[in-house]
Amino acid sequence: xxxxxxxxxxxxxxxxxxxxxxxxxxxxxxxxxxxxxxxxxxxxxxxxxxxxxxxxxxxxxxxxxxxxxxxxxxxxxxxxxxxxxxxxxxxxxxxxxxxxxxxxxxxxxxxxx
Amino acid sequence: xxxxxxxxxxxxxxxxxxxxxxxxxxxxxxxxxxxxxxxxxxxxxxxxxxxxxxxxxxxxxxxxxxxxxxxxxxxxxxxxxxxxxxxxxxxxxxxxxxxxxxxxxxxxxx
Numbered sequence: 001x002x003x004x005x006x007x008x009x010x011x012x013x014x015x016x017x018x019x020x021x022x023x024x025x026x027x028x029x030x031x032x033x034x035x036x037x038x039x040x041x042x043x044x045x046x047x048x049x050x051x052x053x054x055x056x057x058x059x060x061x062x063x064x065x066x067x068x069x070x071x072x073x074x075x076x077x078x079x080x081x082x083x084x085x086x087x088x089x090x091x092x093x094x095x096x097x098x099x100x101x102x103x104x105x106x107x108x109x110x111x112x113x
Numbered sequence: 114x115x116x117x118x119x120x121x122x123x124x125x126x127x128x129x130x131x132x133x134x135x136x137x138x139x140x141x142x143x144x145x146x147x148x149x150x151x152x153x154x155x156x157x158x159x160x161x162x163x164x165x166x167x168x169x170x171x172x173x174x175x176x177x178x179x180x181x182x183x184x185x186x187x188x189x190x191x192x193x194x195x196x197x198x199x200x201x202x203x204x205x206x207x208x209x210x211x212x213x214x215x216x217x218x219x220x221x222x223x
Contacts, residue, residue: 031208037154043199043213056209089154098208099143101161107154 002026006092006105011110021091021108023075032075033093034067034104036060043091049075060065082112115140115204119214126190127220134185134217136200144203145176147185150216153197159185159198190221 006023013019025032034046048055049067066078075094079086089109095102116139126132138146147159159175160167162183166173171190176183187194197218201211 015181026192033210035213042215043156043201043211045210045212050208056207058210063141091156093211099163101158102144102150102211103147103158105160107156109154 002103004092004094004103004105006090006108008108009106010109011111013038013082013110015112019082019110021079021090021092021110023077023094023105024073025075025094026096026103027073029094029096029103031055031095031098031102032067032069035091035093035104036075036088037091037107038085038088046077046090072074073077079110082110083096084112086110087112114144115202115212117200117202117212117214119198119200119217121217122215123218124220126219128192128221128223130190130221131188132190134187134198134200134219135164136183136185137215138181138183138200138202138212140181141205141209142178142181142202143205144211145178145183146165146201146211147174147183147198148201149194149196150199156199164201169205187208190219192221192223197220 032049037043048056089107092105118137148156164178173177197216
C-alpha cells in the first residue's frame with residue numbers, strides 16, 4: 001500500500017524555538033493537509049495545500065505557522081516560535097484528487113518544554 | 114462546517130464479542146473514512162467508504178450516504194482492536210478538509 005512518510009517521529013523542543021515537520025507525500029498526489037491532535041482530544045484541521053498554495057486554513061493556523069513544498073516533493077510545516085500549547089501529534093495527509101481516499105502519515109509527536 | 118457525531122463514546126468488550134460503531138454526519142459528503150488510532154497515536158486507515166459496504170477480515174463498514182450515517186462492525190474482537198476509532202468526512206462541495214468525529218474509545222478485555 002502507498003505510504004505517506006513523516007519525519008521526525010518525535011521531536012522535543014524548547015519553547016520559542018522553530019521547528020520544521022516534514023512529510024513525503026505519495027508521488028502523484030496533489031492535495032496536501034496538516035492536522036494536529038492534542039493528547040486525548042479530537043483531530044483538528046490546520047491547513048490544506050493545492051497547486052502550490054494554501055487552499056484553506058483554520059483559526060489555529062496563525063502567523064506562527066507556514067507550509068511549503070520547497071523541492072516539489074517534501075511538504076513541510078514550520079512553527080516559528082513554539083509555545084507549550086503547540087505540543088501535539090501532527091499528521092500529514094495527502095490525496096490524488098478531491099474525491100479520492102486520503103492517506104495519513106504516522107504522525108510527528110511534538111513536545112514543547 | 115459538517116458536524117460528525119460518533120457513538121458510543123466509550124465501549125468495553127470481552128474478547129470475542131461483536132460491536133457496532135456509528136458515525137452520523139450533518140451534510141452530504143463525497144468522502145468518508147474510518148481510522149483506528151493505535152496506542153502509539155498512529156492513524157491507521159481502515160476503510161474509504163463514501164457509500165456502500167466493504168469488508169476486510171473481521172471488520173466491515175457500511176455507509177448510507179442518503180441517510181447520512183456510517184457503521185463500522187467489528188466481529189470476534191481481539192485485544193489488539195483496542196484503541197480509538199475515528200470517522201472523518203469531506204463535504205460534497207469543499208475538498209479542503211476532513212471533519213473528524215470525537216471518536217469511539219474501544220477497550221477489549223481478555
